[in-house]
Amino acid sequence: MNIKIMAVTDNKHSLKELSAILLEIHPYVDYLQIREKAKSPKEIYWLCDDLLKEGVPGSKIIVNDRLDIVTLHALKNVHLPTSGLSVNHVKTRFPEMFIGVSVHSKEEAVLADKRNADYVLYGHCYPTNSKKGKQPIILSTISEIKRKISIPLYAIGGITEERIGELANFGVDGVAIMSAIFSSSHPLKTVKSIRERCDELGSEES
Amino acid sequence: MNIKIMAVTDNKHSLKELSAILLEIHPYVDYLQIREKAKSPKEIYWLCDDLLKEGVPGSKIIVNDRLDIVTLHALKNVHLPTSGLSVNHVKTRFPEMFIGVSVHSKEEAVLADKRNADYVLYGHCYPTNSKKGKQPIILSTISEIKRKISIPLYAIGGITEERIGELANFGVDGVAIMSAIFSSSHPLKTVKSIRERCDELGSEES
Numbered sequence: 001m002n003i004k005i006m007a008v009t010d011n012k013h014s015l016k017e018l019s020a021i022l023l024e025i026h027p028y029v030d031y032l033q034i035r036e037k038a039k040s041p042k043e044i045y046w047l048c049d050d051l052l053k054e055g056v057p058g059s060k061i062i063v064n065d066r067l068d069i070v071t072l073h074a075l076k077n078v079h080l081p082t083s084g085l086s087v088n089h090v091k092t093r094f095p096e097m098f099i100g101v102s103v104h105s106k107e108e109a110v111l112a113d114k115r116n117a118d119y120v121l122y123g124h125c126y127p128t129n130s131k132k133g134k135q136p137i138i139l140s141t142i143s144e145i146k147r148k149i150s151i152p153l154y155a156i157g158g159i160t161e162e163r164i165g166e167l168a169n170f171g172v173d174g175v176a177i178m179s180a181i182f183s184s185s186h187p188l189k190t191v192k193s194i195r196e197r198c199d200e201l202g203s204e205e206s
Numbered sequence: 207m208n209i210k211i212m213a214v215t216d217n218k219h220s221l222k223e224l225s226a227i228l229l230e231i232h233p234y235v236d237y238l239q240i241r242e243k244a245k246s247p248k249e250i251y252w253l254c255d256d257l258l259k260e261g262v263p264g265s266k267i268i269v270n271d272r273l274d275i276v277t278l279h280a281l282k283n284v285h286l287p288t289s290g291l292s293v294n295h296v297k298t299r300f301p302e303m304f305i306g307v308s309v310h311s312k313e314e315a316v317l318a319d320k321r322n323a324d325y326v327l328y329g330h331c332y333p334t335n336s337k338k339g340k341q342p343i344i345l346s347t348i349s350e351i352k353r354k355i356s357i358p359l360y361a362i363g364g365i366t367e368e369r370i371g372e373l374a375n376f377g378v379d380g381v382a383i384m385s386a387i388f389s390s391s392h393p394l395k396t397v398k399s400i401r402e403r404c405d406e407l408g409s410e411e412s
Contacts, residue, residue, distance in 0.1 A: 045291060072291065
């Protein structure tokens with residue numbers, strides 16, 4: 001099974017820059033998670049609008065937090081951050097919604113699975129600037145969690161092409177990558193390398 | 207016609223304090239606008255949940271910005287701030303939604319009306335701590351706007367019981383009040399006085 005790739009936006013680019021990067025990289029990733037906490041709902045709405053009009057499949061777009069923007073665009077994927085809406089409330093009202101949840105422990109992952117989340121995002125796996133001063137998880141807990149849940153686990157936090165092999169050994173279903181892509185001087189090149197690495201790992205396994 | 211009262215929360219209280227005030231004052235106001243920008247979606251969800259369970263009619267609750275929380279609770283009222291979702295996008299997807307829009311000029315008010323907003327919130331009318339350094343509107347523009355739009359106009363910004371008479375003369379349909387209620391040492395008493403003043407003005411007119 002190939003390791004999936006979720007590109008998570010880094011909240012550091014203008015709408016124009018971000019749109020340009022996303023339009024370039026989307027063919028090489030499985031999901032684009034729009035996580036732009038400093039942008040207004042209006043801006044996030046228009047970013048999604050732009051991506052859809054430029055041909056990004058709606059099935060690839062995951063909107064972080066703003067379920068309302070998901071519904072206004074008739075999209076189907078939302079990612080719920082820790083302080084966000086509860087997966088069970090969203091699932092009750094929108095049974096068809098594909099819902100990801102951020103988790104930081106085995107207990108949270110098991111609870112998310114029990115509440116019918118569609119995937120968990122687990123981390124942070126490696127030291128990263130966006131979580132300075134916080135301890136990364138112990139990587140072996142990935143395998144422990146995988147044994148306890150039935151939904152896919154995406155690893156997040158400081159992931160680079162070089163680290164995907166290690167994460168694959170612990171059994172991740174996918175990698176969620178922010179800085180390595182969005183701080184890269186050549187995001188497309190970086191994403192293509194990551195895609196190749198994931199495909200390689202998939203074919204080694206099979 | 208009686209002048210309506212919308213109590214707008216001030217983003218300065220804990221959930222517990224806020225809930226206590228809202229439960230006390232709701233019988234005396236027409237709307238409670240939940241405007242808690244510093245609180246998480248999870249907290250705003252639970253605040254609404256608490257109000258509904260404690261008997262506040264859903265028809266009185268307006269959620270600022272978070273259309274998703276409105277839909278999860280099967281509520282019907284949303285207020286869209288300037289940087290929020292567009293009224294026409296929301297109306298297209300949710301034709302039954304009762305939508306308020308913040309406006310700061312005649313042009314914005316006319317546009318909101320044209321886009322099928324259900325009311326406009328216009329201001330700020332008087333100097334207020336929450337808009338320090340910004341010039342209040344010229345009150346006579348209220349009457350000008352009222353001649354141009356067919357939907358109700360609520361005035362906002364520094365409104366106290368003493369000022370409602372003046373606003374009534376300019377033709378407001380309602381007053382949206384934040385600090386005078388939520389910074390009051392006795393919110394219930396303040397709201398009751400405001401209610402009496404609004405009823406008085408209504409009976410004078412008829």
